[in-house]
Amino acid sequence: MPRAGLDPAAVVAAGAALADEVGLANLTMGLLAERVGVRTPSLYKHVSGQEDLNRRIAVLAMSQAADAMGSAIQGYAGRDALAAAARALRTFVMEHPGRYAATIGVEPSGPDDPLATEGRRAMDAFAAVLRGYEIEEPDVDHALRMLRSLCHGFATLQAAGGFQWSADIDESFEWLIAFTDQGLRALGQRRA
Amino acid sequence: MPRAGLDPAAVVAAGAALADEVGLANLTMGLLAERVGVRTPSLYKHVSGQEDLNRRIAVLAMSQAADAMGSAIQGYAGRDALAAAARALRTFVMEHPGRYAATIGVEPSGPDDPLATEGRRAMDAFAAVLRGYEIEEPDVDHALRMLRSLCHGFATLQAAGGFQWSADIDESFEWLIAFTDQGLRALGQRRA
DNA sequence: GCTTTTAGCTAACACCGTTAGCCAAACCTG
DNA sequence: CAGGTTTGGCTAACGGTGTTAGCTAAAAGC
Numbered sequence: 001m002p003r004a005g006l007d008p009a010a011v012v013a014a015g016a017a018l019a020d021e022v023g024l025a026n027l028t029m030g031l032l033a034e035r036v037g038v039r040t041p042s043l044y045k046h047v048s049g050q051e052d053l054n055r056r057i058a059v060l061a062m063s064q065a066a067d068a069m070g071s072a073i074q075g076y077a078g079r080d081a082l083a084a085a086a087r088a089l090r091t092f093v094m095e096h097p098g099r100y101a102a103t104i105g106v107e108p109s110g111p112d113d114p115l116a117t118e119g120r121r122a123m124d125a126f127a128a129v130l131r132g133y134e135i136e137e138p139d140v141d142h143a144l145r146m147l148r149s150l151c152h153g154f155a156t157l158q159a160a161g162g163f164q165w166s167a168d169i170d171e172s173f174e175w176l177i178a179f180t181d182q183g184l185r186a187l188g189q190r191r192a
Numbered sequence: 193m194p195r196a197g198l199d200p201a202a203v204v205a206a207g208a209a210l211a212d213e214v215g216l217a218n219l220t221m222g223l224l225a226e227r228v229g230v231r232t233p234s235l236y237k238h239v240s241g242q243e244d245l246n247r248r249i250a251v252l253a254m255s256q257a258a259d260a261m262g263s264a265i266q267g268y269a270g271r272d273a274l275a276a277a278a279r280a281l282r283t284f285v286m287e288h289p290g291r292y293a294a295t296i297g298v299e300p301s302g303p304d305d306p307l308a309t310e311g312r313r314a315m316d317a318f319a320a321v322l323r324g325y326e327i328e329e330p331d332v333d334h335a336l337r338m339l340r341s342l343c344h345g346f347a348t349l350q351a352a353g354g355f356q357w358s359a360d361i362d363e364s365f366e367w368l369i370a371f372t373d374q375g376l377r378a379l380g381q382r383r384a
Numbered sequence: 385g386c387t388t389t390t391a392g393c394t395a396a397c398a399c400c401g402t403t404a405g406c407c408a409a410a411c412c413t414g
Numbered sequence: 415c416a417g418g419t420t421t422g423g424c425t426a427a428c429g430g431t432g433t434t435a436g437c438t439a440a441a442a443g444c
Contacts, residue, residue: 002409002423003408003409003410003421003422003423004422004423005422006422006423025297028399028400028401029400029401029402030399030400030401038422038423038424039423039424039425040400040401040402041401041402041403041404041423041424041425041426042422042423042424044401044402044403045421045422045423046422049401049402050400050401050402104348104352105352106352107352139367141364142363142364142367142368142371143371145346145349145364145368146342146364146367146368146371148345148349149341149342149345149346149349149368150338150341150342150345151345152345152348152349153340153341153342153343153344153345153346153348154337154341154345156296156344156345156348157337157340157341157344160296160297160298160299171334172333172334172337172338175331175334175338176334176337176338176341179334179335179338179375179379180375182375182378183371183372183374183375186374186378187371195390195391195392195439195440195441196391196392197391198391198392220430220431220432221431221432221433222430222431222432230391230392230393231392231393231394232431232432232433233392233393233394233432233433233434233435234391234392234393236432236433236434237390237391237392238391241432241433242431242432242433
């Protein structure tokens with residue numbers, strides 16, 4: 001019996017890819033084992049269980065989302081940066097619905113948890129966007145939460161098919177960016 | 193063996209209540225059966241399976257959320273109505289996290305699906321709010337989607353413990369309402 | 385009051401996550 | 415390169431959960 005040459009990272013990567021394909025709810029240990037060419041119990045040599053697998057997929061997703069947003073906003077500021085970050089996040093969610101779903105409902109165990117680290121890194125992209133609007137300190141935290149809520153809500157609702165009615169969804173998203181940009185600009189000008 | 197006198201509605205109501213208590217992920221057929229005082233297979237006389245149960249809980253949640261929002265906005269307009277609707281939805285999600293979670297990821301099978309009907313009814317509350325802002329027609333659909341995304345995103349992120357960092361969450365929510373109100377007012381005044 | 389329907393039951397199966405325990409492949413170390 | 419050690423794979427087995435089949439007795443209808 002030849003070895004498959006697996007390691008935790010490979011298992012997690014395969015799990016994330018499989019989750020994107022079949023949906024996180026249908027990601028089963030047996031299916032993942034089959035995918036990586038191994039019997040089910042062998043997975044437990046690399047991952048301590050399904051919960052651990054889910055957490056690691058979430059960390060991977062956070063990290064990749066942070067990368068995507070971080071590089072998307074480079075060279076832009078203000079509205080362009082906002083649009084770039086928002087589009088990058090939405091694109092990521094649409095292309096990787098399974099791994100993104102893994103991030104919902106997992107709580108970091110502490111500030112050193114990789115989940116928290118990567119989460120902050122993703123937030124940093126939005127924070128950089130806000131810097132371009134010169135918003136006063138007390139408003140920044142709230143604005144950050146708003147951006148996250150908005151993108152998260154829109155992406156998950158679309159991914160779940162929650163927008164049943166007529167208007168074009170891409171158009172709505174661009175409208176939403178414009179709306180937010182105007183609001184943030186108004187907030188920044190209050191300082192003057 | 194005396195009868196328990198169950199019917200689908202009773203089973204679904206008990207399931208929703210149980211989901212709120214133990215979390216949707218921990219809602220098991222055995223647990224629900226125990227709760228309603230019956231053996232597990234008996235549930236299948238009222239509900240065709242776990243997926244069906246989930247759908248029905250989602251319909252119930254949609255209906256109740258629509259009721260809560262609808263009655264919350266009565267007598268208000270403009271910013272007050274917006275705040276009332278948003279708070280009603282958030283309160284509902286916080287008080288009934290399990291049944292609300294059941295609504296995530298379920299797609300209506302068609303326009304006559306009760307899920308779609310109740311969903312529209314919930315949207316009607318937001319639509320009524322928007323009427324107070326006198327927004328031009330093409331913008332209404334987009335604004336509706338924005339309101340839904342924002343509330344859904346905020347509520348689910350909070351319910352999942354996704355807001356790890358410092359600032360007060362209630363305060364953020366009120367800030368978010370104010371931000372949206374200003375944006376919508378600006379939109380309405382563009383008409384003049 | 386008899387028949388029909390139906391809501392409950394027990395028994396059993398399939399599938400999934402997980403653990404225990406074994407064995408051989410890879411990797412050190414002398 | 416030979417020896418032991420680590421380790422990544424395997425089979426076997428258990429517990430729990432969703433579900434179906436088939437029976438029986440309680441309720442409903444004529």
